[in-house]
Amino acid sequence: MLCTLILLTAGVVLSELNRRAVTQAFDERLRLYMKVLVADVAALTDGTATEIGNLGEPQFQIPLSGWYWQIMKLDQEKDTAAVFRTSRSLFSAVLPHLINPNDPQRTTDAGDGFLQGPDHRRLRILEQMIDLGDNNRFYITVAGNSVEITNQTRQFNTALLIAFGFVGAALVASTIVQVRFGLRPLARLRQAVINIRRGEAETVGGAFPVEVAPLALELNQLLDANREIVNRARMQVGNLAHALKTPLSVLVNEAETDDSALAAKLREQTGIMREQVQYYLDRARAAARAASIGSVTEVDPVISAFLRTFPKIYRDRNITFSASGVTGLRFRGERQDFEDMAGNLIDNAGKWTKSRVEISVAVLPSVPGAPTMMKIAIDDDGPGLKPEDRKEATRRGRRLDETTTGSGLGLSIVVDLAGLYHGRFYLDESPYGGLRAVLELPTV
């Protein structure tokens, strides 16, 4: 835009300068003829010459050629002007005047300008008044065809237009190239930021040119600061929720020892508070996922810890907890998330099963272009679920049996987490007759 404006202005200025230069050169020629004519007129009045107007220019001989000269003799007493001599080209025509030679108020003896000639051409005209004394005053006019000026100017303008057209196009092209190549690091930076937002990267990585490198550095520091704030906020939410649990226990217990309406209200409200505390604790944990990119969790230690712990939790029920399948697998994600998923599912199986909970680990056949997935199936021999209820159970925040202890968030957390890791969670029928919970998660 600015480029175009500059080019346009430059073009106009150049064109105008050229027109003036051409006009001046043209005038120079006319002025030369004028000088010769003045000298001739002077010689004629002296009597030293008889002929006049041999200017060596054949155009002055050709009738109505556009090149003329004309000398008028002025009679001061009679205040008249009579044609004294003219060029042949003028025939019997008379050239127009720029100045009135008999006007006593005129301030100049010479003039120049453009006028319409007898042949309807536009003429460039020079005029001069000379006074040779003894009432010998002459008024000399020289005219040239201004087409020459116009042609030269037009030629120059055309050349100028072509040249500037090229310059403009080159400028546009170079700007495009600059934007395309010069801004490539910025595009890369943008992609890096998008990756971070998607959770595929933690920092802006890679080498950047000097102009962009500080920006990348600042961006990384901003991300760090942001992560720090999120972490702190999450920790504080967690601490708050945990800190509330003890006073909440006190209130719950106090209310249970009493039968008054106040105690009933207290029981009801503490129940709500309890759910809220749990909900926000879970949310706080979910918020932490974003900061856990790139972590890897060994599957076996988690499973064996559960195999140690769950028999103790369900000690009175005599349930066999066992695991089989592939060992040495690693989950591409945070340990706590894996514990939450597997733990909740095993716990759920333990709540419903009659005698056994079986955990089996396998690697799924890999699909080209997708990360390798492992499959963890948890079977029980409890009552199981009807096919239509299985889908319902995996919907967020659903509790299928309200009488079973648990916040009802157990399965919905598993659904959320599996989705977060682009995994899958579904319920199926177990070969042992109960429910089979299947987790498909990315592995390293």
Place this chain on the structure above:
Amino acid sequence: MRLLVVEDDKDLNRQLVTALQNAGYAVDAAFDGEEGHFLGDTEPYDAIVLDLGLPRLDGVSVLEKWRRAGRRTPVLILTARDRWSDKVQGFDAGADDYVTKPFHMEEILARLRALVRRAAGHATSEFQVGPVLLDTRSSKVVVDGNPVKLTSHEYRLLAYLMHHQGRVVSRSELVEHLYDQDFDRDSNTIEVFIGRLRKKLGVDIIETVRGLGYLVGEIRPEPGKAKR
């Protein structure tokens, strides 16, 4: 039955102690990890309720120290920490049960009953010796189908003997398990309680073993200790 509650929140500690006392237990209270550890290390409790977030010494450390020193008292962890890794850590440290806050007192009572019963090697909440039936869930005693009204001290005495039936229980052991630490321990009162119990039950299931103590049921190997 004598219990220890280690919980730093004063209100919650008081509630637990009151509820447990109402359920017929003798209860001691500790408010920090060091005090709790000392009491659990020196007094013969039948079960311990242990908070994890304790001042001075953290609950898991307390538990580990007891277990390293060979203390096998059943421990119920009562905590706000509800992550699976916390539970695994608690059980690995030697906990017998794990309850997260906020909780219902009923749940704590039921789980403690189960812990004590399990330590005694008993599968159900009911104990029967001859015509005498003791239900730990309802704290009721029935003889030949007729309910017998007992004071809390009498109930505690009978419950302890029946939990350890088949074993001779010394008078000093009874004193240690029936009274909390603030009680003025006089083993003579045990004889008075035994006498009252025999009279109320109407059947003589409590045998005096001269010079050793008392016995309920027939002599048999100690199941609670042999199991470990």
